[in-house]
């Protein structure tokens with residue numbers, strides 16, 4: 001079921017300003033367990049609502065296995081969705097009226113974590129970048145060449161690199177080329193899945209700044225998936241915090257980083273090393289994220305939450321509570337009006 005609380009009134013009023021809307025998304029992977037071949041489902045994404053406005057960067061954070069990549073793959077039509085509705089740029093991505101994959105590729109593209117394995121080693125950079133243009137029947141040969149040269153310039157590479165091969169470039173340069181390939185069709189949404197985590201620390205800032213510059217210059221929206229909260233803080237306008245297949249808190253970056261409301265978000269934020277507050281004691285996040293095969297009843301975070309009480313351990317789990325404009329979290333303590341921040 002979609003949670004209407006996730007789309008705040010101010011967003012609903014600006015419905016035409018919404019580039020991406022995700023309602024009640026579920027991605028369950030069937031798996032077979034045991035000697036009897038019992039069928040079960042990994043509930044990787046279990047009822048997620050999200051909105052993304054044109055030109056905005058939404059950071060999607062959460063521990064490994066919470067379902068971030070499954071959302072990204074569902075948005076690109078790469079995994080079958082179990083339930084829910086996705087609309088991108090006025091087109092349905094789910095259901096019988098969904099747009100064909102080729103058309104979807106013009107609206108949404110992805111930048112992957114590993115630039116080493118994302119580029120075909122047998123093709124020249126020119127062939128790699130012009131491939132999507134050819135596939136979509138766009139422009140004459142010379143128009144495609146000039147689009148490739150223009151795109152290379154935008155990512156800080158010389159047009160002459162078009163005749164070279166991927167192995168001739170460093171990791172950072174390859175990620176620039178991957179970004180150029182993702183942008184060559186001028187999509188409105190680019191999903192960046194850990195775009196800098198495979199790169200040397202020294203060049204991460206360059207790639208982050210390049211993405212931010214292109215976001216502004218081309219007006220693209222970014223869905224940024226990252227474990228690195230420093231990267232998320234630097235790049236995101238809004239942040240969605242995910243835990244075991246669900247969004248537990250969304251808000252502007254300032255709200256999330258300075259006044260997190262969910263105990264899970266508080267634990268994540270307090271674990272960021274802060275040289276200004278060396279004496280700060282990070283909130284302890286004990287244990288590991290539970291299995292998505294058998295999520296705990298009630299609030300999925302309750303087995304690790306230092307503030308959990310009886311109500312947190314039963315039922316469907318808390319609905320969203322509005323904390324402020326465009327800021328909401330799922331926690332019974334907020335519903336009870338108890339301040340724990």
Ligand SMILES: Nc1ncnc2c1ncn2[C@@H]1O[C@H](COP(=O)(O)OP(=O)(O)OP(=O)(O)O)[C@@H](O)[C@H]1O
Pocket residue numbers: 029030031042043044062063064065066067068069070071292
């Ligand atoms: N094809 C699949 N079949 C079965 N289970 C899967 C499949 N893909 C992912 N999962 C499971 O779904 C859950 C969510 O995985 P997902 O990769 O979406 O999480 P994530 O937050 O992106 O993790 P990471 O940050 O490590 O990439 C995990 O429990 C994972 O093991």
